[in-house]
Amino acid sequence: MAKSDKEFLSDAMKGDNSEITLGELATQKGGSEDVRSLGRALVDDHRKAKDEATALASDLEVKITTTITVEAQSAVEKLQRKSGPEFDQAFVDYMISNLEKDIAEFKEKAGEGGRPVPEFAKKMLPVLQKHLQLAQSLSRH
Template sequence: MPYKFMFAGLILAIGCTTAAAAVAKSDKEFLSDAIKTDNSEIRLGDLATKKGGSDGVRSFAQTLIDDHRRAKDDATALATDLDVKITGIVTTEAQNEIEKLQSLSGPEFDKEFVNYMVSAHEKNISEFGEKAAEGGRPVPELAKKTLPTLQRHLQLAQSLSGH
């Protein structure tokens, strides 16, 4: 009788491990999403350099453009090796934000842009942290290399938002 419980426990443990692995993004999926995120930050940054109401927001936007172009170059180099299609597509969330920001200007634009950057970078740091923790392969190493830049962007956005 105890063997049945041990076997059931083993099946449960295997099932949980499989479910957890299914939730984690594959390297190809992560890299594809990272490129879309870079595209998004570049497009949003470009919009903010033109429409930002303050020097601080415009300067932050230029930092986003410069850093995410470099990050996209790094991701693109890996994408070729992993047969990941490289596109100019932005994330759905970013496209929605771009549409919202196009109707704003001045302090309203700045507030919306900065708040979006705080939440987007918190999400990105979490995802890049999970991938970086996998270690040992090129994509997790790229995530690990990118994390400090994302954390700096979050700090800059938070300083602009007053958090």
């Protein structure tokens, strides 16, 4: 079932917080420059996205959240115990799986069209797709 605009926006902010947290972790612990670079892109792009989501949230009376998703918290805990190539592989695997799920949700919301939240989702899709392509290019599978 499709999420309401308010639910979607709340989840999008948690997603932005999650990507910022994971991106910062990757810039600190990434074993390769490519993984650190992906981390920086996540931080920069999701800070911009969160600014936009926050502006929309106040218009729709959605509570601004600073929390991250349960999945991201679990990933952070696992990643903090890894380093070097092991960190990089686990980070990239998580990001690919997470981004594929996010893109599906954003496509569904964007398809509703015409309202500010679906328009926001539509605007963010190319950014998420760019992150997925970057992560896939780093995967060793």
